Amino acid sequence: MIKPQAKRRKRPEGAAPAETLLAWYDAHRRDLPWRAPPGRQADPYAVWLSEIMLQQTTVATVKGYFEKFLVRWPTVEALAEAPLEDVLAAWAGLGYYARARNLHACAGKVARDHGGRFPAREAALLDLPGVGPYTAAAVAAIAFDAPCAAIDGNVERVMTRLYAIETPVRQAKPLIREKTQALLPAARAGDFAQALMDLGAMVCTPRGPLCGLCPWAQNCAACRAGAQEDYPVKEKKAEKPKRRGAIFILRRGEETLLARRPPEGLFGGMSAFPATPFSRDVGPDEWLDFAPCPAEWRALAEPVAHVFTHFALRATVFVARTEAAPRFGADCRWAARRNLDKEGLPTLMRKAAAAAGLFDD
DNA sequence: TAACCGTGGAT
């Protein structure tokens, strides 16, 4: 059976949208540490590493971490052989620490199961820990030039504007995918993916989009209607709960304090101080029930404030000293004060340590 | 499916 010829829309301007965008990209592309120079093949390891770091994280924040990781672990094998604690410590401050655990697991899987080479196919990439639909498509396109639609927040914004999609993005994802796939060029899939993201980051911005500089402005339904900023349509999000809790800093002598590694959940795998649960509202009169041991706990006057994705926290910091060595849970240990700083603490714990004056000298 | 999972910068 003969496939019907795909209907081709007439393009009085000549170029297909992808070609227009690629021409714009060639002139305006951002120079980023993980990008290969024009015409050169990107290193799949560097592409993957950058994509994991960039999940929900700004380019400006990622740059320093990316370069530090690449110097320390230049290949996926090197990363696979590194102790997980080292990787987590290097990740400290970047947030979403499950990404670091999955990063290490993924490196191990690539080293063991794929001979140290990242698979080139989207489906195989999807099987790797920490690699979801976006990242699989992005790595396949950017590192292997596969014609895959890498749909992130930028692309959702560009597409909902281009086609004036009124449906809230959560429900419009299948439509957005369809529209994006229809635009994929026959060649330069990797550049197209990056061009779309550069367009979203530099021109088709969430607020104040620069439609005058947009190569697609003439084709953009939202722009023609002067309604760029009405898209994407979002559902209003739930109010962020405010929670309270306590953090316990137990000191032994001047240079030693009690650290803990939560096995999972918030700060899973990271070094932290013992604390009350933050997931529910434990009343202040119950806080000391969660202290690692009985002691003369002294509360700092001013709580530390920290905002997470799904709740805002004000945590009271308790400090106590002990000369004894009571028994603690298996995930607790005594740590040198100076090492703890080096080890990397999540930001909340760093704030608590600073409030307690641990890093004063 | 919805909740969970960090952080810092812009407005």
Added chain:
DNA sequence: TATCCAAGGTT
């Protein structure tokens, strides 16, 4: 100060 949001994934 409050809100949004940045190259999402997992459970």
